[in-house]
Amino acid sequence: MRRVVLLLVGLAISGALVVLAVQSLDLDVVRRTLSEADVWPWVPAAMATYVLGQVLRGWRCQVLVKRDAPLTLATATNIVVVGYAVNNIAPLRLGEFARAAMLSERAGLPFAQSLGVTFLERVLDGLTVLGLLVVAIFALGDSTWLELVAAPAAGIFGAAAAGVGLAVVAPAALVGIASRLGSVLGRKVQEVAIRLAVQTTASVRALRRPDQAALIVALSAVVWLVEAAMFLLILGAFDLPLRYDWALLAMAVTNLSVLLPSSPGHIGPFHYFCQQAVVSVGVAADLGLAYAVGVHLAFYVPVTLWGVGLILWYAQAGSWRLSMLRRAEGASAEAASGIGRVVAVSAAPSVPGGPTRFLGALVGALIPVDVAADAAKATVTTRFVHDRLADLPARLRLLLLVGLTGFRMLVVLRFLRPFESLPAARRRSVVAAWAYGPVPPARALFKAVRSTALLAAWEQRAA
């Protein structure tokens, strides 16, 4: 019931702010301003900047959980993006929970700890944005936003920061409080309360090491400075002056305003406050609204597409398990094999093809001349390399394919002939330049091929 009320309140606020934003505006002018905006290069640049901001957020998330789980930058970024995307398409800031759930799943952390990390990220965001708002206010010398946005936000984030600070410096005290409160409701509840308190205080562990705390604070600042750069680039799209102080103000006011309950994607608060921020520095209201729509698109589109793509990708990876569990439940005793009950039978996999002419030529260029000249040995070697490359994990196979395709294209561009048609001596020199040359990624690309080729060729030679 509470959720429904919150949802309705959010939608009402969204609606009201949309009305406020468009009130007394000529919407045709807004539409025309939007259609006349210089999309190129500003909007793609703004979107790319926003994506960079997400990667930086991923980096921060990676540092926050580093002591508990080694997340890759890609995974950590994906976790952040899923959170943003869910916020964009679902109400009630469900994205924060989705983000915590995914962090818990990917990192193997207890949910309470992941939620704590997500909360900490949000507190850091709030404090940073607040700080940047104050900077913008001083830079512009206009204190309108001080009372309207900065003061209430300072109250909220100040209280949250105090809680975080306590968890950082006195985790035992918090656990003690949880224990005492829990004990009132019996032993079981007390145990759960202690466990949750321990897990929650663990979420701020990274802040206890000064070097990591400094990195986290610095990253938070960079994240929001980069976000302000996105706001700046969209100014360019509407032929507005490229003033970073304007962008900073718009970014800070808009991001603090989305704390208000609203519709998915923050429609309403985002547009109204972004518009009002630029109006306060002298931009016309209709142009201001067009600007707000432009920023919202740059903010909404890439991250939502990226996040939804990820959700589908993770869902398909998890669906196999669910379908197998369902089948296992229904496995009947009649369909018994020697040791258990048959649950499913899948068709025989297709037989993979043999080595290509290109691979044969590549292997020939890597192995000793006499082995390459011996058709039988060369064939065994090429087959071995082919089979081993087929054994590589799918992701590495794809990378290898992309890399070798790039290699082949560069060879064609340089020699106007495919690699296979080059004279043998030329093939050797080209391959040596890549496989043993000074460029680490080129060497890495050839590593699997050259190692397996040399292993097989020299075993053949000795046989």
Add this chain to the structure above:
Amino acid sequence: MKYDVIIVGSGAGGAVTALECAQAGLSVLVLEEGRRHALRDYGKPATEAMGALFRRGGMTPIMGRVPMGFVEGMCLGGSTEVNSGFWCRTPRESLLRWAAQYQLADAGHDALAEHFDWAEDWLEVARSSRPWPRSTEVFARGAEAMGWSAKEVERMARACEGANVCPSGCPNGAKGMTRRVIPAAEAAGAHFVTGHRAELLLTRKGRVEGVLAAVRREDGAEELVRIDAEHFYLCCGATQTPALLRRSGIKRRVGNSLRVHPMLKVVARFPERLDADKDVLALLQVREFWPEISLGGAFFTPGHAAMALSENWPQNEPLMEELGHLGAWYVAVRGTGRGSVRPSLWSRRDTSSRYDVNDEDMRHLSRGMARLSALLLAAGATAVYPGVWGLDPITTEVQAARWLDEVLPRSALALTTVHAFSSCPMGEREDKCPLDSWGRVRDYANLRVNDASMLPDSPGVNPQGSVVALARRNVLRFLEDIAA
């Protein structure tokens, strides 16, 4: 039918677990993904053996800032069937660290001694009774010249005849796990089924009810079979155990702390003939810098020599004409970096493993390479060829000493490892360990892990001894518990 115990994996941990459970009278089923091979199929060239005996034909690299070649056995007996058999007890220091940092209970030096005694007896662990190969002699000479303590390592390969085919399976049947432990487990009633891959654990309310195993039929189709049991042991090795747990939805702290012993190989040329490809690898290990840094002999065949020289192949290729004068050695460090294991999102069959070689690992690898090179030169080598791109052969001890203080560049290193562990560490520290001190998966009453993944962190020595001894300790405790 419902088994008392299902054990997934028949390697160092799984075989011992099966033996003890079967001898205690439990009905035991061991699911092994790899095949059972006859001795006549062993000792084949790498071109045949890799596909038959190793997981994904040996193409299971561990990614990270310095990608590492990593292989693990996939056959009855697991990696013990393709390893060189070197056997070490867990250093006292490692056990103390495990107690201090992971609160691993009752696993001190004295508590483990009986399990090591048992294992060494069963697996016929012993020093070689054959004369030392030349590669061992020169290594001993170098260690003596440097004044460093070195020791011939005992091996779990009693019947070794020096065929030098360890990674292809021993045609003389010297490997202890398939020679003694698995036959004894079968004699006691354990049922080993090969070619069965455990895909998924079926869980309900804090218990595992069954396992789904995939088996390839004669016609090439794949059958998924549900098998139920009272208790489950995962002994799939350091990468596959966490992958199976996570695939089954058991994720808390699982696969977050993979550790390895990163290994850098060097080839050295001696004026005299070593014929290292005609006898077993060097049996001596330098213990002077142990357990942080160990130096020892690496497997050597023409193919492996070519791979070890391949970083600087255009310069090194002519060396292959002097194969009889070459030998290969390694420096291995107690990895202090950390990695992870996850089932791949790209393919159900893939596992993605990462390990980040940290600065301390790099310092130890560099120093280790300096020392190993100095030792080999002191032993009379004319040049040492490290697996480091762009590094000229080291021909004087002074050149080697450079790397005592300087650090090798990460991007130039060719690292490998065959020692992976600690992806599901055990101990009482809930914030680090998904397993309790006896290998039970937290929150699951009847699920246990008993393989290399349970080691709290790097033991710093060849790990199979630690795996076997701890596995026995854990399974005996389990048998006591269920008897009670």
